[in-house]
Amino acid sequence: MGEVFAGRYELIDPIGRGGAGAVWRTWDHRRRRYVAAKVLQQSDAHMLLRFVREQALRIDHPNVLAPASWAADDDKVLFTMDLAAGGSLAHVIGDYGPLPPRFVCTLLDQLLAGLAAVHAEGVVHRDIKPANLLMEATGTGRPHLRLSDFGISMRKGEPRLTETDHVVGTPGYFAPEQLQGAEPDFPADLFAVGLVALYLLQGRRPDSRALVEQFRARGVPEAPEDIPAPLWDVVANLLQPDPASRFRTATGARKALAEAVQMLPDPAPDEDPVEVFDQLGPLPAGFGPDGPLSTAAATPAAAASATGSFHLAPPAQGTAPSAPSAPDAPSAPTTPPARPAGIAPPPRKVAAALLAAALLCFAVGAWALTRL
Known part of the structure; x- marks a missing residue:
């Protein structure tokens, strides 16, 4: 025992x-x-x-x-x-690689719903990444995602626990304004959601610095070959380097995502369902x-x-x-x-x-x- x-x-x-x-x-x-x-x-x-x-x-x-x-x-x-x-989204990507767009939209909708509840409490999460997005072991049924790990979250207006020139979070998922020492705010969480979306759709960790440079130099790029255009429009908005150009709220991003889902092509007849396995093992x-x-x-x-x-x-x-x-x-x-x-x-x-x-x-x- x-x-x-x-x-x-x-x-x-x-x-x-x-x-x-x-x-x-x-x-x-x-x-x-x-x-x-x-x-x-x-x-x-x-x-x-x-x-x-x-x-x-x-x-x-x-x-x-x-x-x-x-x-x-x-x-x-x-x-x-x-x-x-069910482990984390990192486990799901490890099992399947890139995920089908409709499955990704279900996960993003749940993430944005949870994030809207967090933001409604005045809390900025500050560490949204695949390892902190945990799954129930639902098998081939509808997936169930939950946003976890609030170890570095903070309410807006609370004093920081670090100096203003010290960036808190996970490298690779920082919003551009975080790197410039801006006060923690909700749009930084939304930028991280955009990076998570790319990770799920492409099966690999996105290069956030390269994306920011590309957006700043040439504007919004065309949709990658493996991402449907309506879904890319939502993801690209989340990835805008200027926080004022992103969705204002998680609820707003969720509404845009719901509209994009209506324009997605139907799944291929031979598309295998994604199964979320039990990752804990036996007792x-x-x-x-x-x-x-x-x-x-x-x-x-x-x-x-x-x-x-x-x-x-x-x-x-x-x-x-x-x-x-x-x-x-x-x-x-x-x-x-x-x-x-x-x-x-x-x-x-x-x-x-x-x-x-x-x-x-x-x-x-x-x-x-x-x-x-």
């Missing part, structure tokens, strides 16, 4: 690694379901502030994968989210579809009485972060059952709560000192 974190979350096996920590397939003993848990690996002030920002995000939308709960235990913190077995020994096969030593009560340090094994190489297999709205914090008068709460839970408060105070205070 795996280690039980904070008397509730049993970390089973590593399924990926992000910039701020490892992602684990986890059994939630309270909710009796599998979830994905991101465990913070570093404890400097900036990382703690990023953690606080990300875990505080609550967006309930079928195409958004936002944190659902969090916990602290000893010197580590984690937050959980739904578990998706380790001791676990089944309904949780641990033997719970005598893995219940929250047993874990709460255990002693010793909490250690994490390094995640397996070559795996990608994972997310939800079925939509499930983030749950509100659960109120613990009332205790009889005179009985103190378990010391471990008190320590975890105090640690969480201390981490937050330390992170905010340390960040504030760096700005003086």
